[in-house]
Amino acid sequence: MGSGLEAMVFRLAVVGARVSALMLFVPFLAGATIAPRIKAGFTVVLTALLYPVVAANLATLSAARAWQMVGGEFIIGLIMGITLQFVFEAVQLAGQIVGFQVGHSLANLINPLTDVETTVLSNFYQAVAVLIFLQLEVHHWVLRGLVKSFTFCPPGTVVVTPAMAEGVWRAAGGMLIVAVQIAIPTLLATMLIDLALGLLGKASPQLPVLLVGMSLKSIVALLVLVGALRFWPALLERYFGAALATSERLLHLAQ
Numbered sequence: 001m002g003s004g005l006e007a008m009v010f011r012l013a014v015v016g017a018r019v020s021a022l023m024l025f026v027p028f029l030a031g032a033t034i035a036p037r038i039k040a041g042f043t044v045v046l047t048a049l050l051y052p053v054v055a056a057n058l059a060t061l062s063a064a065r066a067w068q069m070v071g072g073e074f075i076i077g078l079i080m081g082i083t084l085q086f087v088f089e090a091v092q093l094a095g096q097i098v099g100f101q102v103g104h105s106l107a108n109l110i111n112p113l114t115d116v117e118t119t120v121l122s123n124f125y126q127a128v129a130v131l132i133f134l135q136l137e138v139h140h141w142v143l144r145g146l147v148k149s150f151t152f153c154p155p156g157t158v159v160v161t162p163a164m165a166e167g168v169w170r171a172a173g174g175m176l177i178v179a180v181q182i183a184i185p186t187l188l189a190t191m192l193i194d195l196a197l198g199l200l201g202k203a204s205p206q207l208p209v210l211l212v213g214m215s216l217k218s219i220v221a222l223l224v225l226v227g228a229l230r231f232w233p234a235l236l237e238r239y240f241g242a243a244l245a246t247s248e249r250l251l252h253l254a255q
Helices: 004-025 036-055 063-102 120-135 138-152 162-203 209-253
Strands: 108-110 117-119
Touching (some): 063 120, 063 138, 063 209, 138 209, 162 209
């Protein structure tokens, strides 16, 4: 390669691609609530800290090879971030399912993390998931995983394979399973209320089932949700750990 400055720039681009892709897709850090300048500054700091360790293992690169490695590094960061993001999307989907069941589907708010209009319960579910994410210090797990990823998946070793693509699709498909598991207590409670009110409506046609049912389902759903929240930290800790394990498995499949 030409001058030493060009070599350093290409090495910085290789290291920074993995870090920047992670910052674009990892939950909380990629949210709209964090200013872009803060994300950019954090990316620069992480790249500077990792550069002395990683760059020593990078051989002299041609320009074409360097940009190819940048693309591979971006894929690695994307995989590490998006597998965790799937958990948050599943939590939000659970909120949408429950909101539809209890009749809150027409009450929408702007989600501060994504700037997308979603139901009230989806915003609440995701806010709780973010608090648990921070309380469990999963962001520290992510940073440690980022550092370790340069050891078991060195720059230039990633190749997009059909097995890796299939693994990503399977992880995305698992969102529905996670969403149903999170929403199932409230869904069961409200379905039992629907069944009971249906029987009462048959027995007493004068009873305003629709009016009573909406209020009753909302109250019961909130009570069940409050009771289920105590189990969320352990449940989400398992999901977050499984997501990180999935990202590591996908990176091994890409080598």
